[in-house]
Amino acid sequence: MAIDGVRVVNGTFGYIYKEGKWLSQFNKATAKVEIQKAELKVAGDRWTRHKVLGLKGTGSMGGYKVTDELMQEVMVVTNSDKPSYRTELIYALKDPEAWGYERIRLMNVMFDSIDVANWEAGKEITEEWPFTFEGYELLDPIEE
Structure with missing residues (x-):
């Protein structure tokens, strides 16, 4: 069956929420999990085997600078004794x-x-916020 082009998801309809609040100024997002593996050589087998050792989550969000709210929130913590x-x-x-x-x-x-x-x-100000994360959950999957 051919793909129905209408059903291809458009990033225009992407949203980012931080602790329930919509961050409307952000218009791009990434998140990925890197699977960290070790290579294993087994006697009597030409195939290189792999063992998962860990997971590393990285991502970023970017968009237009509208307020300093997020910067202020993060700076309060980074300037304290417990950053x-x-x-x-x-x-x-x-x-x-x-x-x-x-x-x-x-x-x-x-x-x-x-x-x-x-x-x-002469240019709009954009911000990029790279981050790491420890765990994710697919709350609502896209299904046919």
Whole structure:
């Protein structure tokens, strides 16, 4: 059966929520889990075998600078005696023509860096927030 082009999910309908609040200024998102493996050589077999040793979650979100709310929130923690800010993000895709919508919860999100200043005359200011995360959950899968 051929793919129905109408059902292809469009990123225009992507949303990012931080602890339940929609972050409307962000317009791009990534998240991936790297599977860390060790190679095993077994006697009597030409195939290289693999053993999973760990998982590493990384991602980012980017968009337009509208407020300093997120920067202030993260800075309060990084300037304290306990600089271990953790939060939760939910990435959602809600294309009305797709088979459904998708929501993915990212747990224990820790931002890697803060853009304190990053601008150029005559251009809109954008921000990029790279992070690591420890665990995810597919809350709502897209299904036919």
